[in-house]
Amino acid sequence: MFDLLALLSGVLLSGWFRRRYALQLPMGLSHSSQHHYYLLALLLGLAAGSTAFGTLNLYLAGQGGIAKSMLGGVFGAIVAAEVFKHFAGIRQSTGLYFVPGLILLIAVGRVGCFLAGLPDFTYGVATSLPWGVDFGDGIERHPVQLYETFTMLIFLAVLLLSYPRQPVFWQRQGFYVFVLVYAGQRFAWEFLKPYPPVLAGLNLFHWISLALLVYALLMLNRSQADVE
Amino acid sequence: MVSNTYSLGWGVIFWLLWLAGLLILFLFGAFFLITAMDAPLMAFWNALVVLAEGFLLFKTARHFVRKDKPASELLLLVAVAAFAVPLVASGGCLLVDSMGSGLRFAG
Numbered sequence: 001m002f003d004l005l006a007l008l009s010g011v012l013l014s015g016w017f018r019r020r021y022a023l024q025l026p027m028g029l030s031h032s033s034q035h036h037y038y039l040l041a042l043l044l045g046l047a048a049g050s051t052a053f054g055t056l057n058l059y060l061a062g063q064g065g066i067a068k069s070m071l072g073g074v075f076g077a078i079v080a081a082e083v084f085k086h087f088a089g090i091r092q093s094t095g096l097y098f099v100p101g102l103i104l105l106i107a108v109g110r111v112g113c114f115l116a117g118l119p120d121f122t123y124g125v126a127t128s129l130p131w132g133v134d135f136g137d138g139i140e141r142h143p144v145q146l147y148e149t150f151t152m153l154i155f156l157a158v159l160l161l162s163y164p165r166q167p168v169f170w171q172r173q174g175f176y177v178f179v180l181v182y183a184g185q186r187f188a189w190e191f192l193k194p195y196p197p198v199l200a201g202l203n204l205f206h207w208i209s210l211a212l213l214v215y216a217l218l219m220l221n222r223s224q225a226d227v228e
Numbered sequence: 229m230v231s232n233t234y235s236l237g238w239g240v241i242f243w244l245l246w247l248a249g250l251l252i253l254f255l256f257g258a259f260f261l262i263t264a265m266d267a268p269l270m271a272f273w274n275a276l277v278v279l280a281e282g283f284l285l286f287k288t289a290r291h292f293v294r295k296d297k298p299a300s301e302l303l304l305l306v307a308v309a310a311f312a313v314p315l316v317a318s319g320g321c322l323l324v325d326s327m328g329s330g331l332r333f334a335g
Contacts, residue, residue: 003316004316007316032298032300032301033298033299033300033301036298036300036301036303036304037300037303037304039304040300040303040304040307043304043307043308043311043312044307044311046315047311047312047315050315051315068315068318
């Protein structure tokens with residue numbers, strides 16, 4: 001049920017944010033049909049990335065089945081959006097429109113992951129820290145899902161508090177700042193997860209996070225150059 | 229009422245996605261029957277998915293016949309039925325309980 005709650009809260013927050021600051025369409029999209037195809041590209045990228053990387057991680061960990069991944073979904077959606085923008089000739093950032101909802105979706109969704117416990121395979125490695133959580137196997141583990149929730153909620157507070165004072169900055173670069181924060185914190189939390197390394201001691205999601213960090217830095221640099 | 233034109237190729241893609249949505253509806257209909265007696269919460273969830281999927285499929289088919297929606301919007305709606313609904317519907321730990329090694333978050 002947390003999936004539905006996460007989705008609903010994300011959609012509602014994004015809707016409120018758009019109405020509150022009169023954001024009609026994602027920045028750079030001028031026609032409604034362009035908007036529909038943009039959303040379609042995002043949806044396909046999200047579904048493909050989420051399922052492909054979630055399942056690949058499960059396979060690398062030696063487990064069967066099909067899985068989903070939030071990071072994989074964000075990565076797939078960004079790739080799809082950038083491909084769409086390339087063919088549509090759009091240069092500016094279009095993603096701020098989704099950021100508040102996406103943050104809340106991740107924050108609430110991770111509470112669901114935390115409550116699901118061991119079957120979700122999103123738990124952390126063993127810890128002796130006082131806030132370690134026993135998910136039922138007798139081992140105190142890092143509640144890494146909640147680390148992500150708290151980080152996302154702090155970022156959401158920063159966005160909502162500073163947007164009224166610096167709307168132009170957030171509209172131009174807000175999405176890339178979000179990617180930077182999201183990928184940065186995921187890269188850190190991945191060291192606390194039991195996923196197998198694939199290359200240079202880093203797991204699959206480390207590498208996806210690194211790719212997103214590079215993307216965010218390059219795009220921040222480019223958008224800053226466009227401003228100057 | 230505005231009448232839109234849909235090309236043959238676009239129509240084929242639309243109906244392929246619509247059929248994928250219909251398969252999802254049948255799949256979750258089967259989950260509903262399997263879970264109806266033993267797991268009422270999951271049965272309720274599966275029923276919600278069937279209702280949502282059914283609503284979207286009915287709406288998109290009606291718009292296609294009436295030609296009263298732009299092709300881009302209709303394609304988006306049917307893609308929601310084919311991809312977004314099952315993605316949300318199979319989330320978290322719910323399907324693991326009914327399918328053993330089913331869809332779940334793993335990252």
